[in-house]
Amino acid sequence: MRISGLAEVTGTSVATLKFYLRKGLLSSGRVTSRTGADYGEAHVQRVRLIRALTDVGGLSLARVALVLTAMETPGLRRTDLLAVSQLTLTGDGSEAETEDPGAESRARNWLGARGWRIDPRDPFIARLDRAWDACDAAGVDLTHERLDAYAVAVERIGAIDVAAVPAEPEAAVRQVIAGTVLVDVVLQILRRLAQQHVCLDEDSGAPPD
Amino acid sequence: MRISGLAEVTGTSVATLKFYLRKGLLSSGRVTSRTGADYGEAHVQRVRLIRALTDVGGLSLARVALVLTAMETPGLRRTDLLAVSQLTLTGDGSEAETEDPGAESRARNWLGARGWRIDPRDPFIARLDRAWDACDAAGVDLTHERLDAYAVAVERIGAIDVAAVPAEPEAAVRQVIAGTVLVDVVLQILRRLAQQHVCLDEDSGAPPD
Numbered sequence: 007m008r009i010s011g012l013a014e015v016t017g018t019s020v021a022t023l024k025f026y027l028r029k030g031l032l033s034s035g036r037v038t039s040r041t042g043a044d045y046g047e048a049h050v051q052r053v054r055l056i057r058a059l060t061d062v063g064g065l066s067l068a069r070v071a072l073v074l075t076a077m078e079t080p081g082l083r084r085t086d087l088l089a090v091s092q093l094t095l096t097g098d099g100s101e102a103e104t105e106d107p108g109a110e111s112r113a114r115n116w117l118g119a120r121g122w123r124i125d126p127r128d129p130f131i132a133r134l135d136r137a138w139d140a141c142d143a144a145g146v147d148l149t150h151e152r153l154d155a156y157a158v159a160v161e162r163i164g165a166i167d168v169a170a171v172p173a174e175p176e177a178a179v180r181q182v183i184a185g186t187v188l189v190d191v192v193l194q195i196l197r198r199l200a201q202q203h204v205c206l207d208e209d210s211g212a213p214p215d
Numbered sequence: 216m217r218i219s220g221l222a223e224v225t226g227t228s229v230a231t232l233k234f235y236l237r238k239g240l241l242s243s244g245r246v247t248s249r250t251g252a253d254y255g256e257a258h259v260q261r262v263r264l265i266r267a268l269t270d271v272g273g274l275s276l277a278r279v280a281l282v283l284t285a286m287e288t289p290g291l292r293r294t295d296l297l298a299v300s301q302l303t304l305t306g307d308g309s310e311a312e313t314e315d316p317g318a319e320s321r322a323r324n325w326l327g328a329r330g331w332r333i334d335p336r337d338p339f340i341a342r343l344d345r346a347w348d349a350c351d352a353a354g355v356d357l358t359h360e361r362l363d364a365y366a367v368a369v370e371r372i373g374a375i376d377v378a379a380v381p382a383e384p385e386a387a388v389r390q391v392i393a394g395t396v397l398v399d400v401v402l403q404i405l406r407r408l409a410q411q412h413v414c415l416d417e418d419s420g421a422p423p424d
Contacts, residue, residue: 051354124408130408133404140272144263145264146390153401156401162367163368168410180355181354184354184355195346197372203331
């Protein structure tokens with residue numbers, strides 16, 4: 007199909023597609039004339055993936071480029087996949103990541119007490135410290151007990167995530183990298199719906215109208 | 216304290232504080248001279264809250280302004296609080312929110328089968344449809360079984376959230392509105408750490424070095 011067809015099928019403007027081409031997010035079509043090129047199913051899939059990651063996942067195009075590069079790197083192991091999926095967390099965390107791995111850390115102490123097996127240099131430990139500090143600064147009472155209760159629920163989520171990784175390598179990459187960011191959004195939505203369910207249940211006992 | 220003192224205590228530049236003042240996010244200090252003003256503990260708390268919501272929560276200043284306005288509205292009920300906390304979800308979802316509440320919806324059918332009590336006009340139903348479609352588009356296999364498994368874990372999270380809401384109204388507002396966005400970040404971080412914990416546990420059985 008021509009670029010106008012690709013635009014129609016994916017619901018994306020030709021200008022946006024040309025922008026993706028210039029940025030190298032989308033590979034060129036097969037050249038058919040001096041000004042025309044032919045696009046196929048692989049291009050449709052790629053555009054849908056980019057749109058899902060940007061529109062729903064909220065990733066910047068720079069971050070989408072990192073994800074796409076990782077997805078095209080052959081022979082990534084599951085632990086590498088996890089490292090790449092961390093790239094997809096919004097916020098760059100650059101300050102946190104320069105932190106001394108030997109420094110006192112409330113998050114590391116809590117993780118140790120919980121018995122989670124985490125690389126002590128993992129940058130997410132410093133990010134958890136930062137998010138915990140932000141809760142304190144905002145007057146959100148995130149006690150150890152509350153964090154422990156969340157951790158029990160999130161252990162189940164992590165196990166579901168890992169169990170959902172398929173054996174076939176390309177599918178695994180897609181599942182882990184795109185799945186981490188898109189399922190974050192699904193989980194945020196479910197959390198708000200679950201809060202409503204719990205509240206309505208408790209406040210009225212009556213079914214919604 | 217002077218604005219320079221407020222800057223020092225909160226680790227925020229004077230230029231940024233002046234920007235917050237101009238945007239009405241921060242109230243003026245008590246005027247002490249033609250060019251000087253005095254800032255107190257309430258200003259420190261407010262700046263910390265703004266920084267937590269922007270730096271860690273990833274909210275835009277426009278969205279922070281909505282949150283602050285809601286926090287200052289007297290007499291908000293718990294269900295109103297939940298509605299406001301929805302504002303804090305990244306992405307505006309405007310297309311989804313215009314959707315016909317009577318239209319066929321995979322998310323509404325799934326929620327119905329699950330027995331969650333949700334207002335059928337809730338905009339998060341359309342957002343869930345959109346996120347689910349994005350998973351399909353990105354090749355992420357979000358089956359009903361997988362979504363059900365996530366829902367069991369997220370029901371626990373919703374119950375922890377609701378149980379953590381204090382009786383005192385102002386604290387409740389703070390807990391629900393700031394807590395929703397900041398705990399989203401905590402939960403995203405915990406999810407990545409839990410994935411790592413589950414993987415290391417399964418791959419090696421040995422403790423990390």
